[in-house]
Amino acid sequence: MHTIYTGERTRIRPFRDADEWHYTVSLDCGVPNEHWGPWHCPRAHALKEFEETGLVAPDKYSAMAIERVDTGELVGLEEHGAMHPGKTSTWIGTFVMKEHRKQGFGAEAKQLMLCYLFENFPLSTVIADTTATHRDAKRGLELCGMHFIGARRKAHCYHGKYVDVVLYQIMRADWEAGEYRSKVQRG
Amino acid sequence: MSSQIGVESRNDWLASGRHIMLRPVFAGDIPRLADLLAEAPLGIEDDPYPWTESRLRCRFEDKASPGLWGANLKLYTVASLDNQVVGYVHEFLRSTGGTVIRFHIADKVESRDTYGEDAVAVYLDMARQWNTLPRVTATALACEALKRSWLESAGFQLEVTCREGVLYEGRPQDYVVYGWVAPWAILNCVPAGAQAKELS
Numbered sequence: 001m002h003t004i005y006t007g008e009r010t011r012i013r014p015f016r017d018a019d020e021w022h023y024t025v026s027l028d029c030g031v032p033n034e035h036w037g038p039w040h041c042p043r044a045h046a047l048k049e050f051e052e053t054g055l056v057a058p059d060k061y062s063a064m065a066i067e068r069v070d071t072g073e074l075v076g077l078e079e080h081g082a083m084h085p086g087k088t089s090t091w092i093g094t095f096v097m098k099e100h101r102k103q104g105f106g107a108e109a110k111q112l113m114l115c116y117l118f119e120n121f122p123l124s125t126v127i128a129d130t131t132a133t134h135r136d137a138k139r140g141l142e143l144c145g146m147h148f149i150g151a152r153r154k155a156h157c158y159h160g161k162y163v164d165v166v167l168y169q170i171m172r173a174d175w176e177a178g179e180y181r182s183k184v185q186r187g
Numbered sequence: 188m189s190s191q192i193g194v195e196s197r198n199d200w201l202a203s204g205r206h207i208m209l210r211p212v213f214a215g216d217i218p219r220l221a222d223l224l225a226e227a228p229l230g231i232e233d234d235p236y237p238w239t240e241s242r243l244r245c246r247f248e249d250k251a252s253p254g255l256w257g258a259n260l261k262l263y264t265v266a267s268l269d270n271q272v273v274g275y276v277h278e279f280l281r282s283t284g285g286t287v288i289r290f291h292i293a294d295k296v297e298s299r300d301t302y303g304e305d306a307v308a309v310y311l312d313m314a315r316q317w318n319t320l321p322r323v324t325a326t327a328l329a330c331e332a333l334k335r336s337w338l339e340s341a342g343f344q345l346e347v348t349c350r351e352g353v354l355y356e357g358r359p360q361d362y363v364v365y366g367w368v369a370p371w372a373i374l375n376c377v378p379a380g381a382q383a384k385e386l387s
Contacts (some may be wrong), residue, residue, distance in 0.1 A: 082233060084233070084234060084235050085235060086235035086354050087233065087235075087353070087354065088351055088352060088353060088354050088359040089349070089351070089352040089353070124350075124351035124352075124359040125349070125350060125351050125352060125359075127349060127352070149347055149348060149349055149350075150345075150346050150347030150348060150364065151346060151347070152322075152324060152346050152347065152364065152366055153322065153344075153346060153366050153368045153373070154321055154322055154368045154372040154373060155283065155285060155322060155324070155366070156283055157283050157284065157321065160375075161375045162321055162372045162373075162375055167347050167349070167364075169349060169350065169352075171350060171351065
């Protein structure tokens with residue numbers, strides 16, 4: 001039984017099946033935002049990824065579905081990097097479907113994922129990045145308690161231009177001090 | 188030149204500086220490289236398994252990317268001009284066009300500082316000549332002062348400091364990310380060879 005983390009507006013849970021995963025990831029890849037650009041995840045690749053681990057194996061790339069609490073709708077995905085006993089850090093990433101943006105779902109999903117990661121793994125820190133031009137994403141990272149730690153200059157190319165990629169980090173102590181932890185339901 | 192450095196032909200090395208040459212891995216390098224990979228504080232891969240000679244040899248003989256020379260991942264031997272293996276550069280080519288390197292020079296080799304400084308400069312000089320490379324990213328532990336000085340000497344800039352991001356000697360350690368960016372990428376120009384050369 002996998003613990004489901006529920007906040008005021010969203011919950012994160014494992015994807016129900018390969019089709020739900022493929023549907024979500026194909027939206028993520030197929031509806032690029034103006035900052036990252038297009039990507040492609042072939043169905044065969046997505047299905048193989050899901051069948052191997054259900055996307056909840058900590059030693060591999062993993063992802064969970066973001067679901068609205070009020071309607072039960074699938075609104076996106078929250079992902080994290082592979083972990084192993086020698087790692088003190090991992091990364092997180094968020095995709096929220098276009099029609100569900102600007103309602104705080106992404107920031108809350110990040111907070112829930114931070115609870116999942118810090119409560120279940122001996123991590124010192126969690127990292128995330130976004131493009132320097134992506135104001136909403138940067139705000140979302142700050143809202144969930146992450147701090148700017150630097151920028152990789154001209155590390156991403158889209159629309160014929162190179163843009164900086166900014167990095168954010170949250171330490172375990174900062175997460176422990178977060179007030180939202182007490183509002184999260186587990187189970 | 189080739190007779191001076193003890194290799195058979197120019198094809199055996201890719202670039203050389205005043206103290207080292209950078210070349211593909213030869214089968215005879217494997218035992219020494221395995222030791223160096225095990226010695227390096229920051230591994231070249233995320234998994235925690237130690238490098239051994241047999242594990243590295245398996246990777247070297249992998250049919251998909253033989254010689255540790257894949258399309259996206261490459262391992263270069265750093266050899267002294269008398270062809271002693273003194274270090275390595277591991278290169279990952281990102282889909283966005285830049286490379287990410289992790290490198291190491293043997294802790295106990297004489298002239299480590301000289302070799303290291305030359306190795307980073309030679310790699311960057313080689314990479315710049317590709318003309319379409321927008322940036323090179325290099326990572327090191329924050330406490331690796333020598334490596335950081337080699338990067339800075341070569342023209343890399345400190346971009347990110349990540350607190351407690353890796354485990355080393357049983358404790359979380361900070362790591363740093365350095366970057367070198369091509370002048371044409373800074374200006375968002377077309378990465379055409381002639382223009383890139385002019386800008387650089």
